Amino acid sequence: MSELIRMTAAELSEKLRAKEVSSVEVTQAHLDRIAEVDGDVHAFLHISENALTTAAAIDAARLDGTEHSPLAGVPIAIKDVLCTVDMPSTAGSKILEGWVPPYDATVVRRLREAGLVPLGKTNMDEFAMGSSTEHSAYGPTRNPWDLERIPGGSGGGSAAAVAAFEAPVALGSDTGGSIRQPAAVTGSVGVKPTYGAVSRYGAIALASSLDQVGPVSRTVLDSALVQDIIGGHDPHDSTSLTDGWPSFADAARQGLAERSFKGVRVGVVKQFQGEGFQAGVQQRFDESLELLAKNGAEIVEIDAPSFEYAVAAYYLILPAEASSNLAKFDSVRFGLRVSPPGATVDKVMAATREEGFGDEVKRRIILGTYALSAGYYDAYYGSAQKVRTLIQRDFASAFEKVDVLVSPAAPTTAFKLGEKLDDPLAMYLNDITTIPANLAGVPGMGLPIGLAPEDGLPVGMQLMAPAREDARLYRHGAALESLLEEQWGGSLLAQAPALEPAEMEAARDGAV
Numbered sequence: 050m051s052e053l054i055r056m057t058a059a060e061l062s063e064k065l066r067a068k069e070v071s072s073v074e075v076t077q078a079h080l081d082r083i084a085e086v087d088g089d090v091h092a093f094l095h096i097s098e099n100a101l102t103t104a105a106a107i108d109a110a111r112l113d114g115t116e117h118s119p120l121a122g123v124p125i126a127i128k129d130v131l132c133t134v135d136m137p138s139t140a141g142s143k144i145l146e147g148w149v150p151p152y153d154a155t156v157v158r159r160l161r162e163a164g165l166v167p168l169g170k171t172n173m174d175e176f177a178m179g180s181s182t183e184h185s186a187y188g189p190t191r192n193p194w195d196l197e198r199i200p201g202g203s204g205g206g207s208a209a210a211v212a213a214f215e216a217p218v219a220l221g222s223d224t225g226g227s228i229r230q231p232a233a234v235t236g237s238v239g240v241k242p243t244y245g246a247v248s249r250y251g252a253i254a255l256a257s258s259l260d261q262v263g264p265v266s267r268t269v270l271d272s273a274l275v276q277d278i279i280g281g282h283d284p285h286d287s288t289s290l291t292d293g294w295p296s297f298a299d300a301a302r303q304g305l306a307e308r309s310f311k312g313v314r315v316g317v318v319k320q321f322q323g324e325g326f327q328a329g330v331q332q333r334f335d336e337s338l339e340l341l342a343k344n345g346a347e348i349v350e351i352d353a354p355s356f357e358y359a360v361a362a363y364y365l366i367l368p369a370e371a372s373s374n375l376a377k378f379d380s381v382r383f384g385l386r387v388s389p390p391g392a393t394v395d396k397v398m399a400a401t402r403e404e405g406f407g408d409e410v411k412r413r414i415i416l417g418t419y420a421l422s423a424g425y426y427d428a429y430y431g432s433a434q435k436v437r438t439l440i441q442r443d444f445a446s447a448f449e450k451v452d453v454l455v456s457p458a459a460p461t462t463a464f465k466l467g468e469k470l471d472d473p474l475a476m477y478l479n480d481i482t483t484i485p486a487n488l489a490g491v492p493g494m495g496l497p498i499g500l501a502p503e504d505g506l507p508v509g510m511q512l513m514a515p516a517r518e519d520a521r522l523y524r525h526g527a528a529l530e531s532l533l534e535e536q537w538g539g540s541l542l543a544q545a546p547a548l549e550p551a552e553m554e555a556a557r558d559g560a561v
Contacts, residue, residue, distance in 0.1 A: 053078040054214040058123050058271040061217060065122040068111070072104035072122030076166050079124045083168070083215045091190045092200075092210035094129050095136050096169040107164045117164030119298070120274055125160060126216035128207050129170040130177055131262070132251040133157055140253045141173040141203075143186040144378050144385045144405025154251025155286065156220060156262050156279040163278045168216055171206030175407045176375065177224055177255045179203050180479040182231075183470050184409045191466070192235060194506055194545055198463040201231030201479075207265045208235040212542060218275050219265040224255050225363055226459075226483025228263050229495030233458035233509025236497045236541045238530075239265045240272045240523075241483075243516050244490030245290035247276065248283035256370035257288075259363075259487045267542055269496060269527040270305065273297035276519070292517060300520035304527030311345030313525065316451030320356045321482045327461040329501030333508040334457050337498045340532055341455075351447045351454060355439035359485045362440070364477060365433035366488075368417030375414060378405065412473065441489045448515045453525055456482045458495035458509030482511055492519045494526045497541040498533060507541065 053061070053075050064070045080100060087093050097103075107122045132138045132150035139145040153161070160167065174184040182190040182205030192200040193213035200209040204221035208231030211219050221228040223241035232239030240263045247262045254260060264275035276297050283289040317338065322331065342348050380386040380401035387400040406414070420429040447454055460481060469475045486493040491513055498510045510529075514522040534540060 051078040051081070054082050056217065057268050058120055058217040058266065058274060059268070061123050062119050062274075065111070066116070072107045072166060073101060075122065076100050076104040076124050076168070079168055079216060086213055087215060089191065089196055090193055090209050090213050090215070091188060092171055092206045092213060092215055093126070093169045094139065094141070094172050094187055094206070097136055097167050099135055100124070100166055100168055103166045107166065110164070117162065118278060120278065121164030122166065123218065124166045124168045124216055125275075126168050126171050126207055126210045126219035127157060128204050128219070128221045129173050130222050130253045131157055131220060132253070133167065133170065136167070136170050138170065138253065139186075140177070141175040141185040141187065142405065142407070142410070144401070146186070146385060148384055150251070152251065155248035155283045157251065159279050160220075165278070171204070171210055171219060173206055174203035175410050176253070176371070177203040177222060177227055178371070178409045178413055180226070180230060180476050181466075181469070182206060183466065184407055186407055189466055192463045194235065195463065198465055198506070199234070200463065201234045201459070203227040204265065205231050208232055208237050208239065211235070211237045211265050211267055212545065217267065218271050220262060220275070220279070221265045222252055222260055222262050223487065224259045224367065225487050226480035228265060229483045229493055229509070229511055230459045230480060232265060232495035233497075233511075234463035234507060236507035236545060237265055237267055238269055238272050238497070238526075239263065239495045240276065241486060241493045242276060242280065242519050243290070243492045245288050246292075246294065246492070246517075246519060247280050248286045248289050250283055250285035254374040256367040257374065258370060259367060261487070267540065269494070269523060269530050270298060270301040273301040273523045273527075290517075295520045297520055297523045300523040301527040304524040305531050308528050308531050309345050310341050310525070310528065313346050313453070314349055314451040315341055315346045316349050316351040316447055316454040318356065318454055318456045319350055319352045320354070321456035325460055325478070325481075326457060327501065327503070329503045330457050330459070330461060330508050333499040333501065334510060337510055337529070337533070338455070340536070341529065344532060349451050351451065353443040353447060353485075355436060355443045356485050358436045359440055359488060360477060360481055362433040362436035363484045363488060364416070365420050365429050366437065368413040369420045369430045370417070372414050372417030372421060375410070378402070409473070437488045440485050444485070444489045444491055444515075452514075453521065454513040456511050458482060458511040462501045462504055462506035462508060486513050489516075491516050492522050494522050496526055496530055499537075499541070500544070
């Protein structure tokens with residue numbers, strides 16, 4: 050295994066800027082890694098044919114004295130929910146199979162302008178509906194820690210690519226935890242920025258009032274470096290904030306330098322502990338709280354009663370918005386078209402949607418259409434929006450008492466493939482701790498806090514900060530990460546299985 054793929058984006062940046070290594074060498078090392086292991090992990094749906102050409106152009110520009118950004122020449126993976134002009138963008142769905150958009154998503158354009166090298170598009174639950182990446186029309190992604198387990202969802206492909214050392218950083222999207230929950234179960238770092246802090250233009254919409262694009266990485270600093278590039282106002286996105294943002298990388302570096310929580314009030318959400326949480330997850334979470342307290346934090350229990358209704362409200366608001374957003378996939382304008390005998394427009398549309406959409410997408414479209422129908426709108430969608438307001442008030446009240454809120458990022462470690470596939474309610478509860486942040490629009494971060502003693506799999510903690518306080522999240526997240534790594538003697542992912550092809554084949558055959 051090349052040492053280049055083990056390096057963080059920040060470390061690669063230093064070597065690239067010092068001309069100790071070229072972007073072509075770094076990109077080739079990651080492409081080789083993908084060729085070695087992705088047949089088993091299945092993190093990618095499409096590999097860019099332009100990666101090495103792009104890397105060579107960055108190298109040439111650097112030799113001429115041009116520096117695009119601190120991450121120029123660093124490879125990145127892109128979740129398949131984001132539009133790319135040079136690669137298919139399918140959102141994990143058969144209905145968009147082979148579709149190549151006519152424009153780049155704003156975040157993708159900003160990555161290219163900053164000189165990052167897109168490696169390819171990562172697998173995901175169809176239209177971001179799921180918590181395991183088993184709902185992809187192109188087959189599931191597997192967790193690099195254990196190939197028989199899920200990598201989380203909907204952005205399991207991006208998290209698995211980072212955890213398997215196929216990419217140093219990746220982009221994901223988070224509607225109810227689709228960045229933070231995969232980070233938790235793969236031992237990576239995932240950030241959902243403040244709603245509106247990062248443009249959604251060119252992101253294939255699931256639920257427009259909830260979706261947010263964000264980074265996936267192996268360190269808090271790497272995520273900060275990526276958000277510095279993709280964030281900021283975008284006139285193409287009507288929900289984009291016009292705020293001037295500080296450097297999130299500087300905030301992360303501050304946390305790494307301070308490594309202290311003196312004077313920081315850390316709120317522990319009462320509703321996100323105890324029953325329903327795996328014993329090992331709760332143990333590692335409690336140990337992390339002790340570490341925070343040991344380093345100066347004041348631990349405060351926060352009662353947020355409306356959080357108990359977050360999942361119910363979410364699964365009315367999201368399907369309702371999804372029902373509207375997915376109406377455009379009608380066989381007429383783009384994507385799959387199925388033409389049955391004696392076809393009329395209605396029959397073509399029905400046949401196309403029947404074949405093109407998977408079971409989970411159909412389930413949520415039906416639920417959302419019902420919730421929006423005459424006579425039920427106020428009882429269901431309207432009531433869910435009222436609960437959303439209560440959740441926002443609970444957050445506002447909490448942040449009057451504390452600086453950050455913490456909880457487990459997922460109630461369990463990665464479960465086995467197929468274990469919850471036929472139980473939608475059990476699957477939905479995987480996002481119980483992450484959904485409230487999306488309903489309120491506040492930023493959240495998932496980062497690894499150790500391995501569960503029962504199964505040796507990663508456990509994640511979620512940090513949440515007030516809206517527009519993403520820098521606070523990065524500062525405290527980096528400080529905690531540094532304290533934890535001091536205990537571990539290095540990165541948690543350094544303890545991950547080597548994932549050499551021979552070992553993976555043996556694991557597949559049940560030999561280990």
